Amino acid sequence: MGAQSSVSNAVVDADARALDRAVADLVRRTRFPVAFGGLAQDDAIHVTSIHGARTHSLDGLVVKASRGLGGRAFVERRPRLALDYRSARSITHDYDRAVLGEGIATLFAVPVLVGDRARGVIYCGSWAGAAVGDVVARSAFAVADELSRELQIREEVQRRLALAPRPEDGTQMPAAAREELRQTYAELRSIAAVVDDPGLRTRLDRLERRLAALSNDTAEPALDLDVKLSPREVDVLACAALGSTNAEIAATLELREGTVKSYLQSAMAKLDASTRHAAVATARRAGLLP
Incomplete structure (x- = not known):
């Protein structure tokens, strides 16, 4: 209590x-x-x-x-x-x-x-x-x-965090809870991507890092990877991690489909991945995505 x-x-x-x-x-x-x-x-x-x-x-x-x-x-x-x-x-x-x-x-x-x-x-x-x-x-x-946007985002994050189990015995987070956090993370990034106010973006970034840290309890060893993705590259990867097509990512982030493809290709090159799925997996192990 x-x-x-x-x-x-x-x-x-x-x-x-x-x-x-x-x-x-x-x-x-x-x-x-x-x-x-x-x-x-x-x-x-x-x-x-x-x-x-x-x-x-x-x-x-x-x-x-x-x-x-x-x-x-x-x-x-x-x-x-x-x-x-x-x-x-x-x-x-x-x-x-x-x-x-x-x-x-x-x-x-x-x-x-x-x-x-x-x-x-x-x-x-x-x-x-x-x-x-x-x-x-x-x-x-x-x-x-x-x-209202900030309050809405905080409400949604708190709702999903409340649903996520918090193992204290070293066990891994259940798959359903992890997927819920990943969906929240992708939604949060898609909202932050179209926010112009620098102060609000900074606060959204803090929420994103909190979500990523909470879901980073995988039993798979983390990668010590010296890679820096741009905010937009993380945006498109977070959406791709949910199975979105380039067209769907473009609509979500208010970008052109060709621009989405360019960001994905750039992220894949930095992560030395031949497919978007491999890029997502590597980004997760490197702590760049939840």
């Missing part, structure tokens, strides 16, 4: 840190002076991250589903805007003390969606009335999308 609680707390802390990075990014990218946000707990949004505020009015804010601007955005799973928050008639005013206490005039709330679930809400606001044009809206949507 204690170990499970520690893991759960670590996941919650990691999600909170991801949210805080997103809220800080919201201020930078929208140029709105104040931003805040929270993740859902028990059908309410608990605001844990605030950037740019001049007061402490927003501290500890808990927004119930369907209440206020954020509560509506959360329930409806779509953005909500109050150009003049004080006089807005389309929302309840349960949280006027917090919002107006900070002096916010214009408030924009964007839900963070993971699949078909709302996981939280991020807000950006202005102390004076301000238009929310395409630049602000696109920037806010992009931040919400990046946060």
